[in-house]
Amino acid sequence: MTAPLIALAVGRGTGPELAPVFERALERITALHGTRAEVVRSPRLYHSYVSLREQARDTGQFERLTGEDAAHYERFCRDQAARGVRAVFRTAINAQSLYLVRQRLAAVKVEPLTAGPARLLLVRDQAQGFYTGENRHTPGTVVRTMEFSRAVTVRILEYAVRRARALWPQGPSRVLMAYKYHLLDGALDAWTEGLAEQLGVAVELFQPDTVNRNLITHGPEDRTVLVAGNEWADIMHVVLLDRYGAQRQEDRCTENVHLAPELDELTEYQTVHGSADDLAGRGVVNPVATLRAAARIAERHVHCPGAEAALEAALAAVRGRGVRTPDLGGRAGTTEVVDAVLAELAGGGAEAGISAADRSGTSAAEAGAGAR
Incomplete structure (x- = not known):
């Protein structure tokens, strides 16, 4: 059976850190169900508002870069829908670019x-x-x-x-x-x-x-x-x-569901939180929303019944052992939380979770003092 295609679009800020979390989680969840998905990543790294502010010299350049991102992402969504893709995972991108696409794709x-x-x-x-x-x-x-x-x-x-x-x-x-x-x-x-x-x-x-x-x-x-x-x-x-x-x-x-008829209700999954540029590169961004998106896509689009419930049980078990990012009052970094949750899913639970908490170290906690 041909593996379902899942599209992936990545924005700046913490996007480059969360995209691998999504890919890894989707691969693990689908493997546990004896199936797999093929991820199609957009070749463009889309701007966040912060990256636009850093790059644009004036409002004209800001507007031009915004328009370029919007045009590219719209084409990417249209192309994927035409290929039969039913789901996209997208990290946060600049709101003006995003809403231009949302307007055009209803x-x-x-x-x-x-x-x-x-x-x-x-x-x-x-x-x-x-x-x-x-x-x-x-x-x-x-x-x-x-x-x-x-x-x-x-x-x-x-x-x-x-x-x-x-x-x-x-x-x-x-x-x-x-x-x-x-x-x-x-x-x-x-x-x-x-x-x-x-x-x-x-x-x-x-x-x-x-x-x-x-x-x-x-x-x-x-x-x-x-x-x-x-x-x-x-x-x-x-x-x-x-x-x-x-x-x-x-x-x-x-x-987000695109209602333009030619998109055939292509569904885009996203984290509710934004690009969190202040956390980029620090290894402390909260991966829970991304893990949930991977499970939801796996269950709805890659024939993995029960994936969401299994992930929720794994998250609860890991939280119960105190393996949390600093924004939730913990000491673990992004990778430690992901390691613990995926180990729990695979049945390796408590021992892996304790190991992850031990590995988080003081540096992650200190780095996340201002995490949100």
Whole structure:
């Protein structure tokens, strides 16, 4: 059987350290399941914001390098989708480049959450609004041009409902749209009129502050789909993770789905944390989100049932032995944590984990004093 192709795109900052973690974890997990994947790496090392600041002499060069990264990554995604690739793992890259691609490929970020007995699906609109668009510079001003479209809005809502029905056998109870729709001259109201009947579920449009107030006061109703504009969802994603996900941003991976028809819902997995340029080259970046991404891709795209649950058990065992990076209060470096988790997966657990903790040494702890 031909090995599934998995794409890999690497940004600067800690990207060059996390890419090998992903490759190693994916290879180990698939081997334990008697299968394998072929990783196709983008030939370009994409900029982080920090690396752009270091290289660009002025806003014109900043804009040019941003555009070059966006054009290259868009071509890479299109080429991989045309080859039949269904999944990409990407480390963090500069936001402006990334959002140019997300606009062109109509991307959404998807995050299932629970709040006690209530289940919530956050579908973050990354294809429209302030985060997308292009800049025009004049002396002392930046003019940012962006757009919303009915076609993209409907496509996102249709996907959100379809995804919720795949997640919950009973289907969604309601769809809440959190957008600053008062700024759009009634366009979103008009576009969503009649969609409830078409989608077979209540669709309600709210201002983001109203959604916040209702979530604080009442909590989410079970099986709620929250479709949100990026202006709100980028900030609230981390807040919702903290409130309902019971996990740190640094430990999470998430997925972005490209809804442009020619991409056939190519899914891009990423760590929730950013490029962490301040940690680059120090060997203390937290690898947990990258390990989780490898397990998720292995289970969903490389025929490895149970890979995510097995990884979670390994992470819990390793944490229980105190093998943690400095941002979590530990003394271990990146490699020590990865060694311990992969050994646990392979059944070599406690002894390997203790060895990893011993090897972490004082230097890793000192180097990670400012880790995040």
